[in-house]
Amino acid sequence: MTNRKLYFILLVAFSGMVFLSLGGGVWGAGQSINHWTGVLFQSVCHQDPTRSLYLYGAPMAVNSRCFGIFAGILIGWLIIPLLSAINFKNKLGLVVLLFAVMLQILDYSGNLMGYWENTNFSRVLLGGFLGVAVSLSLSDFFYNHNQT
Amino acid sequence: MEEEIQTQEDPKYGIGDYMPSAGIVGVIFSLITFAIGLFFGYQQINAEPTGSFFSPFMISSGVICLISALAGLLAVWHFSKEVSPKIKLGQGAVLGFLTGAIIAILSVVFSELWVMLFDPEYTDKILSSLIANIEEMEMPSAQKNEMIDAMAESVSSDQSVLRQLFMGIPITGLINLITALIGVKIFAEKPEEKF
Numbered sequence: 178m179t180n181r182k183l184y185f186i187l188l189v190a191f192s193g194m195v196f197l198s199l200g201g202g203v204w205g206a207g208q209s210i211n212h213w214t215g216v217l218f219q220s221v222c223h224q225d226p227t228r229s230l231y232l233y234g235a236p237m238a239v240n241s242r243c244f245g246i247f248a249g250i251l252i253g254w255l256i257i258p259l260l261s262a263i264n265f266k267n268k269l270g271l272v273v274l275l276f277a278v279m280l281q282i283l284d285y286s287g288n289l290m291g292y293w294e295n296t297n298f299s300r301v302l303l304g305g306f307l308g309v310a311v312s313l314s315l316s317d318f319f320y321n322h323n324q325t
Numbered sequence: 326m327e328e329e330i331q332t333q334e335d336p337k338y339g340i341g342d343y344m345p346s347a348g349i350v351g352v353i354f355s356l357i358t359f360a361i362g363l364f365f366g367y368q369q370i371n372a373e374p375t376g377s378f379f380s381p382f383m384i385s386s387g388v389i390c391l392i393s394a395l396a397g398l399l400a401v402w403h404f405s406k407e408v409s410p411k412i413k414l415g416q417g418a419v420l421g422f423l424t425g426a427i428i429a430i431l432s433v434v435f436s437e438l439w440v441m442l443f444d445p446e447y448t449d450k451i452l453s454s455l456i457a458n459i460e461e462m463e464m465p466s467a468q469k470n471e472m473i474d475a476m477a478e479s480v481s482s483d484q485s486v487l488r489q490l491f492m493g494i495p496i497t498g499l500i501n502l503i504t505a506l507i508g509v510k511i512f513a514e515k516p517e518e519k520f
Contacts, residue, residue: 183415190499210475213492220429220493221393221500223386226472227464250503271510285387289379315506318414 178261180319184254191251198247202235214238230297242281245301249308257312261320270314277303277310336411343420346404351427354396358389358428359435370450376461382451393428397421397501401508410514414506417513421505425498433490452476 178184196203201212209215210224215238218224222243226236230244237244260267284303288295295303365385372381401417412420440447456473 180414183418187418187502194496194499208471208475210472211478212475213488215475216488216492217496219489220432220497221390223383225383226468227462271507274507289384311503311507315510318506318510 178258178319184257184319188254191247191254195244195247195251198237198239198244199232200229200235200238202231202233202237205233207235209236209238212238218243228297228300230301240300241297242300242304245304245306246308246311248301249305249310250312251308252305253309253312253316256309257316257319260313260316264320265316267313267316270310270316274307274310274314277307281307336409338408338416340423342408343404343416343423346400346407347420347423347427350396350400350403351424351431354393354399354424355428355431355435358393359432359439361385361389361392362432362436363439366447366451369454372454372458374454374457374461376458376463380455380458382455393425393497394500394504396424396428397503397505398508398511400424400501401505402512405512405514410512412509412513414509417505417509418502421502421508422498424505425501426494428501429493429497430490433486433493437486 197214197217200209200214201207202209204212204214206212209229210219210226215224218238222239224236224238225240228240228242229236230241231237239247280303284295284299287293362385365381365388368381369385397420400420400423401412404420405412455476459469459473459476462469
């Protein structure tokens with residue numbers, strides 16, 4: 178495995194990001210808005226409780242799509258060493274990433290224009306796909322010796 | 326001589342080398358996202374409360390997040406054009422995080438300047454409009470009231486600007502770090518294959 182140090186630093190960072198995105202409920206607060214976990218994410222997420230998952234009675238610090246993206250990034254990151262072990266060649270990483278981004282835009286726009294109504298489950302699923310695609314698009318940095 | 330070759334092949338950069346790219350891209354993206362936020366903010370103020378999720382303010386959050394996430398990628402592109410096309414993964418990570426940090430800081434600074442110099446009631450008007458919209462939402466009233474109280478408290482808190490300033494950095498920085506890594510993949514010069 179190459180770039181091992183950066184891999185582990187980012188593993189810790191992504192784990193922290195997912196944990197903190199669980200919001201105020203984990204820390205005994207009834208809300209995530211204005212809780213310090215909510216303030217952490219307020220510049221990157223609209224934090225609408227009607228579109229968020231709930232934990233211990235409080236909405237998470239991010240909406241369901243953002244939570245899916247963060248969790249997906251972490252899951253993808255954890256998969257990277259396995260891909261390294263089987264010497265997987267990820268040639269379509271950026272294409273899959275672009276496809277995942279397009280899917281989010283399509284889903285958001287379709288919902289906005291009233292063609293369909295997405296749910297927390299569908300948003301987590303699509304967000305998770307994007308997150309995994311992000312991590313896997315970077316996977317060859319960590320085991321392909323042709324990249325540094 | 327050997328050391329010189331090593332330096333040329335494996336360049337080391339300091340913060341000063343990253344700052345032009347991080348600064349230029351950070352300032353441009355902060356201005357763009359600030360302008361978009363302001364545009365949707367005034368749309369929100371002038372909109373009738375519908376209780377719908379798709380209020381102008383909520384749409385602006387998605388658009389701003391999407392746009393500002395690209396800053397890390399573009400900072401790497403700028404660096405590869407202006408400083409050196411040889412950029413390693415870790416160097417891209419530092420550049421992306423710095424860019425995100427600059428965006429997080431400048432976004433708060435621009436917003437505060439707007440409120441101080443041009444529209445002192447902007448925050449209150451946004452808050453009133455958002456609360457009116459939440460009141461129309463279909464959700465349990467206890468949850469609704471708690472949310473409104475939390476929002477009102479977050480705006481009235483004296484420390485909210487400082488909190489926004491420093492607590493916005495880690496996540497915005499991390500997201501731009503990720504896009505900067507993608508930028509390294511796309512824009513950095515690939516080493517020659519050795520057979």
